[in-house]
Amino acid sequence: MELKYYIMRRILVLIPTVMGLTLLVFLLFNLVPEYMITAGLVSPHFQGAQRLQAIKIAEVVYGLTYANGQPIPIYLRYFLYLKDLLIGNWGFMTSNMFTGNVLTGIELYFPNTLQLTIFATIVTFIVSIPLGTYIGARPNSGADQVGRIFSLTGYAMPAFFLADALVIAFGKYLPIVGSISPLAHPPPWALSTGGSYLISTPTHMFVFDGLIHFFATGNMYDLQIAENALIHLILPVLTLTYGLLAGVLRYIRAGMVDSMNQEYVKTARSKGVLEKDVIKKHIRKNALIPTITVMGLLFASLLGGVVVVETVFLYPGIGLFAVNAALGGTAGQLQPQIYGVLGVTLVFGIILMLANLVVDVIYALIDPRIRY
Amino acid sequence: MESANISLGQKTDRRNPRLDSFKFTLKLFIKNKTAFVGLIIVVIYAIFTIMDFVYPQYLGTSNINTILSFTNGVGGPQPPITGYGWWRLLGTTGYNRIAIFPAMLAALKVDIPISFEVVIFGAVIGAIIGTASGFLGGYLDELVMRVTDVFFSVPFLIMAIAFVIVFRTTLPGLDPFILALVITWWPIYARVTRGLALTIKSQKFVEAAVAAGASRARNIFVHVLPNVLSPIFVQISLDLGTIVQIFATLFFLGFAAASPDTPELGNLMVQGINYFPTGDWWPLVVPGVFLVIFTIAVNLVGDGLRDVLDPRVRR
Numbered sequence: 001m002e003l004k005y006y007i008m009r010r011i012l013v014l015i016p017t018v019m020g021l022t023l024l025v026f027l028l029f030n031l032v033p034e035y036m037i038t039a040g041l042v043s044p045h046f047q048g049a050q051r052l053q054a055i056k057i058a059e060v061v062y063g064l065t066y067a068n069g070q071p072i073p074i075y076l077r078y079f080l081y082l083k084d085l086l087i088g089n090w091g092f093m094t095s096n097m098f099t100g101n102v103l104t105g106i107e108l109y110f111p112n113t114l115q116l117t118i119f120a121t122i123v124t125f126i127v128s129i130p131l132g133t134y135i136g137a138r139p140n141s142g143a144d145q146v147g148r149i150f151s152l153t154g155y156a157m158p159a160f161f162l163a164d165a166l167v168i169a170f171g172k173y174l175p176i177v178g179s180i181s182p183l184a185h186p187p188p189w190a191l192s193t194g195g196s197y198l199i200s201t202p203t204h205m206f207v208f209d210g211l212i213h214f215f216a217t218g219n220m221y222d223l224q225i226a227e228n229a230l231i232h233l234i235l236p237v238l239t240l241t242y243g244l245l246a247g248v249l250r251y252i253r254a255g256m257v258d259s260m261n262q263e264y265v266k267t268a269r270s271k272g273v274l275e276k277d278v279i280k281k282h283i284r285k286n287a288l289i290p291t292i293t294v295m296g297l298l299f300a301s302l303l304g305g306v307v308v309v310e311t312v313f314l315y316p317g318i319g320l321f322a323v324n325a326a327l328g329g330t331a332g333q334l335q336p337q338i339y340g341v342l343g344v345t346l347v348f349g350i351i352l353m354l355a356n357l358v359v360d361v362i363y364a365l366i367d368p369r370i371r372y
Numbered sequence: 373m374e375s376a377n378i379s380l381g382q383k384t385d386r387r388n389p390r391l392d393s394f395k396f397t398l399k400l401f402i403k404n405k406t407a408f409v410g411l412i413i414v415v416i417y418a419i420f421t422i423m424d425f426v427y428p429q430y431l432g433t434s435n436i437n438t439i440l441s442f443t444n445g446v447g448g449p450q451p452p453i454t455g456y457g458w459w460r461l462l463g464t465t466g467y468n469r470i471a472i473f474p475a476m477l478a479a480l481k482v483d484i485p486i487s488f489e490v491v492i493f494g495a496v497i498g499a500i501i502g503t504a505s506g507f508l509g510g511y512l513d514e515l516v517m518r519v520t521d522v523f524f525s526v527p528f529l530i531m532a533i534a535f536v537i538v539f540r541t542t543l544p545g546l547d548p549f550i551l552a553l554v555i556t557w558w559p560i561y562a563r564v565t566r567g568l569a570l571t572i573k574s575q576k577f578v579e580a581a582v583a584a585g586a587s588r589a590r591n592i593f594v595h596v597l598p599n600v601l602s603p604i605f606v607q608i609s610l611d612l613g614t615i616v617q618i619f620a621t622l623f624f625l626g627f628a629a630a631s632p633d634t635p636e637l638g639n640l641m642v643q644g645i646n647y648f649p650t651g652d653w654w655p656l657v658v659p660g661v662f663l664v665i666f667t668i669a670v671n672l673v674g675d676g677l678r679d680v681l682d683p684r685v686r687r
Contacts, residue, residue, distance in 0.1 A: 020522035028538045036541065156667035158617045158638075160624045161660040164645055168653060304527035311625055322530065326537050327626050338537065345534045349526040356525075 007361055014353055021349045025342045026081050030074065032338050037064075040091035040339035044099055062089065085346075091339030095324040097197060097316065102343040106318055110347070111204035113306055113317030119233055120240035120302060127241065128248040129288075135249065136256025136287060137279050147249055154246025159305045163239045163312040174231055187225060189213055197316040207233070236309045243305050247298050248291065255287030262286070292363050296356040303348055318344050400680045407676020413669035421480045449652045463654040465643055472658050478635040479659070486546065487615040490553040491608050497554070498561025499604055503596050505562070506569025508588065516566070520559035531556045532618060536627055546634070549622060553615060564607055568600040602681040609674035613667030620663060637663045 029037065041058040042051060059065045063080025066072060072080070084090070090102040098105035135147040189209065190198040200209040210226025213219065259265065260283055268282045269275075307319035314320065325340025402408050452463040462473040505516035523531065535552030543551065572578060573596065581595050620638025633639075637659050644655030 016518050017521045017525055020518055021525055024522055025534075028534060031538050032541050152668050152671060153664065156613060156617075156664045156671060158621055158624070158660075158663065160621060161641060161656070161663070164648065164656060165660075168648060300524075300527050304529040307527075307529055307533075308621055308625070322533065323625050326533055341534050341537050345526055345530055348530050349522075352527065353525050 003364060006364055010357060010360055014357060017353060018350065021346065022082060022085065023078065025346055026078050028342060029081070029338070036338045040093060040102075040337060043092050043101075044094045090343050093325055093337035093340040095321075095328070095337060095340065097321055097324045102339050105321060105340070106343060106347055108199050108204060109316055109318045109321045112206075112315065113310070113319060115205040115207060116233065116236055116240070116306060116309070116315065116317060117302055119237045120244065123237055123241045124244045124248060128245055128252060129284075131245075132249050132252030132256065132287075133279060133284050136253045136260075137283070139253070139257050139260075144253070147253065151246040151250050154242050157242075159239060159243055159308040160312050162242060163235070163309055166235050166238055167312075170235065174234060185221075187213070187222060199316075232313075232315075236313050236315055239309050239312075240302060240305050244298055244302055247294070247301065251291045251294050252287060255290045256283055258290075259283050259286040289363075289367055292359060292366065296352075296359040299355045299359075300352055303352060318347065397680055401676055404676045404679060406672050407679070410669040410672025410676065413665065414673055417480060417484065417666055417669070420477050421484045423477075449647055449655060451652075452654055452658070462658045465647065465655045470640075470643070472640070472655060475635050475640055476637065476659055476662055479637045479640055482546075482634060482636050483616050483619060486550055486619060487612050489550055490557055490615050491611050493554045494557035494611075495561045495604055495608055498558040498563075499565045499597065499600065501558070502562035502565030503569045503592050503600060506566035507573050507592050507596050513566070516562060520562050523556065523559040524563075528556050529618060529621065532622065533625070533627070536622065540627075549619065549627075553618065557611070557615070560611070561604060561607060564603055565600045568603060569596050572596050572599050602677075606674055606678045606681065609670055609677055613670040616663060617667060 038055050038059075041062055042054040046054040060067050062084060063072060063077055088101070088103050090106075092100060093102050093105065098108065131147070135144050138144055186192075186198055187200075190200045190206075192198060200206050203209055203212070206229035207226050210222050210224075210229060214222040214226065265278060265282050268278050273282070306317060307323065309315065310317045310319035311323050322341055322344035325337040325344070328337060401411070450464040450469065453461065454463075462476070464471050501516060505513045526534075532552045535555055536548050539548035539551050578591060578595050581591055586595070616637065620636070620641065623634075623636055623638030624642050640659040641656050641663075644657070644659065647653075647655045
């Protein structure tokens with residue numbers, strides 16, 4: 001019962017933050033020159049004189065001016081902007097990845113980013129918990145020093161440098177370029193977006209879609225595509241994992257060392273519990289609790305890393321989508337698409353807030369002492 | 373007359389407690405071997421940053437503000453050590469044969485001052501806002517915390533990209549980068565100082581100051597702010613490397629359209645990536661390692677500072 005109120009209160013606190021984020025994005029819209037605003041108001045299908053006409057109408061529809069051409073005051077425009085956000089008018093953009101409404105583009109590419117983060121998180125958990133336990137149980141040993149250096153380099157290395165280094169080191173051993181490429185022989189369930197990328201249906205995540213279609217139709221080619229997509233994920237996931245591990249290991253180690261000196265550990269040892277069980281059941285369990293609190297922070301660094309990793313590997317997620325929009329398509333031929341960048345900023349903000357909410361709720365579930 | 377002399381003598385004899393405390397801190401810091409090594413590396417980087425007067429005379433050019441000053445003829449990339457002259461010690465890139473070593477040193481002249489600017493502006497703004505919000509409390513505190521929540525709700529890199537895109541339309545050169553990073557960075561310092569200000573506020577000496585009739589401004593600037601300085605210094609030293617990294621990343625992502633040949637570590641690495649497919653690793657790896665060493669060294673200093681300033685260790 002108490003937990004329900006805690007969650008409700010936590011969601012209520014979220015509302016001013018979301019409003020603040022939209023306010024910040026709205027203020028940024030008001031700092032750019034007018035041509036960047038009008039460029040995204042109408043679909044790129046309108047050209048020439050027709051476009052000017054369409055922009056005039058769109059300015060009224062988007063709530064920038066009154067019907068008679070008089071500008072609307074800024075405080076009213078903010079509420080009109082909120083209305084636009086809610087009904088899905090996120091503006092239009094043109095880039096080599098996507099052309100059309102920003103929200104549609106984010107919906108198309110976001111699942112790919114989700115796929116990447118899911119795999120990176122899973123691999124991080126699988127690797128970090130045993131490794132952190134091993135290191136944490138032996139503080140100041142050789143393994144601990146190695147782990148410390150590993151953490152430090154992971155923290156100090158820019159993601160794009162690490163990604164490129166991984167490509168040199170392992171790129172040639174992975175069958176990334178091959179005959180079973182979804183691009184060379186697109187399966188019927190992959191749709192072209194008009195750009196140079198394919199979007200699979202129904203979940204937009206190639207690995208899962210390949211498996212779904214394989215189980216539905218039994219076509220071996222679908223399974224091969226899923227496998228191929230998985231191989232393409234190896235290096236991006238490794239890059240993200242290295243950066244995450246640096247943080248997670250440090251926290252697990254600190255937690256282990258902290259809980260090792262507690263009274264209940266002494267009790268467990270003195271009543272003759274096996275050392276293996278003391279570490280697993282008494283020390284590690286309690287060491288993981290503080291680690292969960294920093295998962296929100298780590299998730300933020302993961303989302304930041306996604307932008308770089310997607311750019312290095314040309315992985316079609318919303319990170320690459322944002323960078324493409326920000327740079328205005330290929331070789332700067334197009335204008336920067338302010339709507340694309342700020343749309344992605346908003347989406348990243350909301351995802352991170354939800355992630356933090358989930359982390360807080362999990363923390364409250366695990367540790368009954370926590371009630372704010 | 374005599375008594376005046378005695379009191380004067382006593383004054384000069386009296387030892388300065390702050391200086392003593394500083395000497396003690398220094399002694400503890402030097403005892404911490406890894407932190408001391410980090411400090412030495414940082415000092416070497418600082419010397420590299422300052423000594424720009426060395427290389428122009430070797431290269432026959434005086435404008436070190438562009439990467440193209442470090443070109444040495446044309447041809448393929450030269451591997452490290454094989455080239456003639458110290459400036460080719462770490463190899464050259466292909467095409468223009470930009471000598472990597474002096475270009476890296478010139479890059480420090482761009483990177484490190486920017487990193488310092490961002491951190492110091494961020495720390496000053498954040499510390500003042502955070503201290504005021506923690507000390508005064510009430511609606512101001514609530515407002516500041518909600519604002520920092522907004523800033524923390526977006527990953528730093530995305531936030532910086534959004535600000536760079538917006539500021540680039542009106543500001544020239546590297547200014548939009550600095551401004552964008554300062555705006556994304558101050559909330560960290562605001563959070564750190566606010567938490568500390570809350571604990572300091574309830575201590576006896578602040579209560580005494582309030583009882584003696586000190587104004588709010590005096591309390592904030594004279595009593596609370598000096599006591600939050602040391603954690604801020606730790607945070608600054610940890611952030612210096614991160615900012616150089618983020619700056620390099622922004623260059624890598626292609627936001628350098630205004631200044632494509634700025635000598636900057638990220639820019640050098642971006643040029644290096646082009647030589648990868650042919651197996652020439654040094655144009656990317658040498659500047660990369662140079663950057664990683666700086667970040668690690670700065671982090672070691674930060675960790676050392678944290679240990680030294682920790683009252684539990686000092687005793």
